[in-house]
Amino acid sequence: MTTLFIADLHLSPLRPDITACFLRFMQEEAPMAKKLYVLGDLFEFWIGDDDNSPFNVTIKDAFKALTASGVACYFIQGNRDFLLGQRFCKETGMQLLPETAVIDLYGTPTVILHGDTLCxxxxxxxxxxxxxxxxxxxRLFHCIPLFIRKKIVSNVQNKIKQQKHFKQMEIMDVTPEEVVNVLESHHVTHMIHGHTHRPNTHKHQTNQGSATRIVLGDWYTQGSILVCNENGCELQQRSLG
Structure with missing residues (x-):
């Protein structure tokens, strides 16, 4: 059986094509897997586990159905959904992991994270x-009424979009020295992360020897899935259509 990794879906009611692709994946592919890891930015923005909009309930139901079928699901918070917490996971059957975790991927210790801390x-x-x-x-933010939180988040999103136009591309990518630091501090030679929206496989040299870093893709123009089994890992795409 396979182990699947996804990140940077940025699910939103404004992108029904991405949502449809995700729901197809959850209904047709994910049930065939042993484990599913979501490495952050599942949502365009998450303002709290108490936001039970019809859209959010649809996504929750998809995870609830998957975990009920016996597939283990794990979540690492991203920079857009760092407020997603234990309540969401309890309602869906998912397990919330720390921002950096080491897993056993078919006998290979692998560090997984969203990736923003590498930049x-x-x-x-x-x-x-x-x-x-x-x-x-x-905690203070969660005490604010939901409708006010939505306004605050909307303003923050607009500022983030404006700032991105003025940032150099290399600033928004990972710092190689930090990648090596994380690999060495966790005593591993394999890493999987998202965040940068630049799907690829990279090689690094560490004190432990040659290391492999796999970057997950975003879901803006296609679905992006990392499929792993005992023979290795492969980055794959799925049509939004």
């Missing part, structure tokens, strides 16, 4: 990340 050259983002990941601030 250390983007100093403004890293500063923003440190701020919004403070637990007291997140």
């Amino acid at each position: 250390t050259k983007d100093e403004k983002y890293q500063e923003f990340r440190r701020t919004v990941h403070q637990k007291w601030l997140q």
Whole structure:
């Protein structure tokens, strides 16, 4: 049986084509797998586990059906859905992992993460990340009425889009030295992450020897899935049509 990895779907009611592709994947492919890992940015933006809009309920139901069928599902928070928490996971049967985790992938210890923490050259983002990941601030945000939270998030999204136009591409990509640091600190030679929207397989040299880093693709123009089994891993695409 296979182990599947996805990230950066950015699900939103504004992109029904992406949603349809995701639901097909959940109904037709994912049930055939042993495990499914979602490495962040499942949603375009997540404002809290208490947001039970019809769209969010549809996504929750898809995961609930999958876990009920016996497929183990794991989630790592991304930069767009870092507020997704234990309530969502309890309702869907998923397991929330820490921001960096080491798994046994068919006998190969592999570190998995969303990938935003690897982009250390983007100093403004890293500063923003440190701020919004403070637990007291997140608790305070959850105390705000839902409709106000939606307005706050809408303003934040607009600012993020504006800032991206002025950032150099290399700033938004991973810092190779940080990749090596994470690999060495976890004593592994394999890494899987998303966030950068640049699907590919890279090689790095570490104190442990040659290391492999697989980057997951986004779902803006196609579905993107990493399919792994005992013979290795393959990045695959699925049509949104």
